[in-house]
Amino acid sequence: MTRQTLPPTLRFLIAARQAELHSLESLAHTCELVTLISHLVHELQKERGYTNLFLCHPTPERQHILDAQHQSVSTHEADVRTFLDALLTHPIGSDHGRARLFDSIAHALYRLDGLPILRCNILAHRLQPGDASAAFTRLISSLLAVAVETTDAAHDADITRLLAALLNFMQGKELCGQERAYGVLGYTAGRFNPTQKVHMVMLAERQTRCFMQFEALADRQSLQAWQSLDDLHEPVLSLRGMAARTSAEQPVDTGMAALWFDLCTARIDGMHPIECQLTTTLAQRCRQRIEAVSLDLRNHRALLDSMAAHEGSTRPTMLFDVQSRPLDVAPADGIASGMERSILDLLQAQAERIQASDQALDQARTALDERRHIEKAKWILVELHRISEADAHAQLQHEAMRSGRTLTEVAHALLATRNATQG
Amino acid sequence: MTRQTLPPTLRFLIAARQAELHSLESLAHTCELVTLISHLVHELQKERGYTNLFLCHPTPERQHILDAQHQSVSTHEADVRTFLDALLTHPIGSDHGRARLFDSIAHALYRLDGLPILRCNILAHRLQPGDASAAFTRLISSLLAVAVETTDAAHDADITRLLAALLNFMQGKELCGQERAYGVLGYTAGRFNPTQKVHMVMLAERQTRCFMQFEALADRQSLQAWQSLDDLHEPVLSLRGMAARTSAEQPVDTGMAALWFDLCTARIDGMHPIECQLTTTLAQRCRQRIEAVSLDLRNHRALLDSMAAHEGSTRPTMLFDVQSRPLDVAPADGIASGMERSILDLLQAQAERIQASDQALDQARTALDERRHIEKAKWILVELHRISEADAHAQLQHEAMRSGRTLTEVAHALLATRNATQG
Structure with a gap:
């Protein structure tokens, strides 16, 4: 018996399962985009850091590192752009969510399009370090905004939780990057003014909140990896304290800027594998859920096919109960045949x-x-x-x-x- | 310049608008389904009423009315079924919302499939009036549940408000129908026992809440039509009071059942044109919004085409600002050309x-x-x-x-x- 000949009730029961499967496939696709964005953002964070160092104290070696970093960014930028191009022809999510997502993508692409001229201005020293950092931060924010907008399509509890963990982690890591760049300014000057100190405290507090959310949502493996980073956090915490104690009267050696940068970099680089761990787990969970729901759909269809074949001539009256009873509780009066009972069970099980x-x-x-x-x-x-x-x-x-x-x-x-x- | 040659940023800006348009078209389709359901529910409410009268006091004339009503229901049932069949091949809404919607449809179809055997049992007097009413009520509830599930796709504020007004009105009207059927039982017995009285009060209170919601959300025309129904409400209110005062010692004439039925019917029949007014307004608003968004999309595309053509050789650097400034506020330094400014304006306007x-x-x-x-x-x-x-x-x-x-x-x-x- 082919599917076309199933009665409409059963066809809608199957179509509901198919819609669930599509929803999951769409979510898996979304997770791929978030993964690509996380890699690109990581490289851009590095470029922001190297740019900052270069503008504060330009050396041929630093320019060389910067050139190499441009290449790394370009590779990941190409991946994201290829994915986005395909999105125009094979869109994901609901129409409404897509309008917001596409808007955020337009904004991110607008920022990405500006990278060449930004770099040009940086290499020609036409920008202050703070302004260059701010431009990178805007670009990265626009990419993170795309990642946040993708979550409109997240309708699986387990995957949504992991996605939320990842997004919080990405945001926290970005704040670490901003802190690194901001701190270089103060340490290069030998001291932080009161406004800068307040800003540093805010960046640290926002990190804490993001990582607390991450900790509440992440899987065990990512959590373990995160806890093993404690050695990398400690020195950054000490230098934060030192930054807070600097003043015009008590400046620190400007060589501290490089140390601050290196310690922050070690910490941020240590975070990237956790990001990768999260995206890997996410992809894995998506695959597992899709397999489970596909199998379920096949079984479900086989069951309904056999029911429809078995029921044969009694259709279309087979599906009904005529007694007064609460909702879908099966009748006690024996009017419902075994077959009818099964359909009721199916409807109720699906609803539950x-x-x-x-x-x-x-x-x-x-x-x-x-x-x-x-x-x-x-x-x-x-x-x-x-x-x-x-x-x-x-x-x-x-x-x-x-x-x-x-x-x-x-x-x-x-x-x-x-x-x-x-x- | 064809659309394919537009830079990605502009293509995503257009795609975002297209997604909005699709979302509206999908919503318009949804509203059609709600309209078809409202008609079918209205006919089923009538059938429930006539069935109740027939079972309480069967006459050849009442059986004749009932037969005619079966025909009216069948016509509207066929419309709903045709629409639903098409839904399997051209689905609406997001995948996730669709899973819920399709489940509710499977449930409603299951109930609809049972109509023939239900009627058979009624004509053969194999059911008590209360049980027959309950079966119709379950069927109608399952159809109203489908209408509620369609709202998952409602992402336009104006249309969502009207849809909410309609759904509340449909629910309120259904409670009037339940009250009519329930009241017939009491008036046929000459009195309402304490449990029945509590139930009657609850049905009245739930109506009030639904109609208050409707009043808060509906358009002016529907509201005016609703206010003109006051003359039909009054007698029902009086008979509600009378029902509350009945007792074993002070029964009323059992002929009151027919009067109660007729007064309730006059009120419910008076509500149907308002339901129709709401669905007409809804369809009209959908059309207007779709036309407006289509026009907007055409203009938008023409604008972007001309921008892209104009910009010519300066791409891909045209879109960027390199100065540190809050988010998308246009730069004051004159680096941004008129063209760049326009793109920024577009991005910001769209975001706003x-x-x-x-x-x-x-x-x-x-x-x-x-x-x-x-x-x-x-x-x-x-x-x-x-x-x-x-x-x-x-x-x-x-x-x-x-x-x-x-x-x-x-x-x-x-x-x-x-x-x-x-x-």
Whole structure:
């Protein structure tokens, strides 16, 4: 019996399973994009660091390292661009999510298109180190924004949790990169002014929050790898303390800049394998889930085919119960045949499965959605006051500390006020 | 210049708009399904009513009316089935939403498949009136559940608001139908026992809530039509009062059953044109929005084509700003050419538009999502205690009254507890 001859009820039951499978395949594809972005971001973070060193103290050797790094970035940039090109012809996710995703991609591509002229200006020393860093940071932020937008399609609890762990880790690592670049400025000057000190503290605090989220969501292997990095964290913590104690009266040796850079780099480089571990686990879980759901779909179809064949001449009345009873509880009166009972069981089992997976998903998405809410709230402040993303974040954080609420609560309140005043 | 030769940034900007357009077209398709369901539900509500009358007091005339009503139902059932068949080959919405939608469709089709045998049992008087009503109510609930599941694809604020108004109105009207059938039982007996009285009060209260939601969300025309129904509400309110005052000692004339039925029917029939008004407005808004977005897309594409053609030889460096400045605020240093400025403007305008529409959507979806949360919470109670949907609703409502919270707050609390215990 071919599928076309199944009664509509059974065809929709199968189609529902197929939709689940497609949803997973789409999610796996999404995870690939996030993986490619994480590699590109890693290389761009390196380029930002080398650029900073080069602009602070240009040597032929540093220029050589920078040239080599441009090549590494280009390789990964090409991978991302190839993937994105294919996305235009084979899109992923829902239409609505895609509009947001494609917008964020347009923005990231716009930034990527500017890389050649940025490098040109850097090599010609037409930019201050801080300005060059800021340009890289904007580019990296735009790429991370693409990664965040992909999560709209994440509807599997387990994979969503891992994806949230990865995104938090990527964000935390990016903050380490920003801290490295920012710290080089202060150590090169021999001291940090009060504004710079506040900014350094904020960068450290934001890292802590990201890594706490990561720790709450990550798989065991990634967690173990993360815990083994403690030796690399310690020296960075000491130098943070030293930075906070510098002053015009008590400057430090400007040679500390290179030490700070190297220690931060060792730490960031140590983080990259964890990022890779996370993306590997993610790809693996996607494959496992797809295999499981495919197998399930095949079994399900075989079961329904045999039911439809067996039922034969009694269709179309086979599927109904006529007694008054709560929802889908099977009738006790024997009117329902064994066959009818099976369809009822199937309907109920499927409904329970969806219900359970929805509840698990609700939990897993909380972490993602909180991140998105904070991003949205930041965006409102940027738009409202024409300030930078970092300043917007600082404002949110200040308000959270002032009022004793969490960052998420402050973001929620801001969004609610905004919605209310626009309604 | 053809579209293929546009630089990727611009292609993604266009693709984002196209995705918006597809999302709207999909939503328009969804609204068609809701419209077809509303018609079928209306006819089934009539059949439930006539069935009830027939079973309480069978006459050849009533059987004749019932036969004619079967025909009306069949016509609308065929429309729904044709639409659903097409859905299997041309699906709507996201994969994830589709899995839920298709499950709910499988369930509704299962109930529809049982209609012939149900009618057979009714004509042969093998069912009590209450049991027959309950079977129709289950069928109608399964169809309304399909309508609710379609809203997963609703991502346009204006249309989502109208859709939420329609769904609340449909639910309210269905409760009127249940009240009509339930009242016939009491009036036929000459009195309502205490349990029946509580149930009647609950049905009335649930109607009030649905219609309040409808009033908060509906368009002006539908609201005016609704307000003109006051004359039809009044007599039903009086008979509700009379039902509450009946007792074993003070029964009423059993002829009141026909009067109750006729008054309720007049009210329900008066509601159907409003439902039609809502679906017409909905279809109209969908068309208008699609036209507006299509035009916008054409203009947008023409603009980008001309920009790309104009820009010519300066690509790929045309799109970048290299100065440190907050996010996408245009540079003040004159490095950005007029062309670059335009792309920045486009990116920013698009981001602002999405942001604004997201905020509007958040508001509009609240009504829909609250409805879904209550449905979910009810489902948990049904599953947990093996009770009927109406009893589950009564439990939620009782808890709300007991603790002085809203129904939504109780549903949220229940879902949160459930999530916590499963985590």
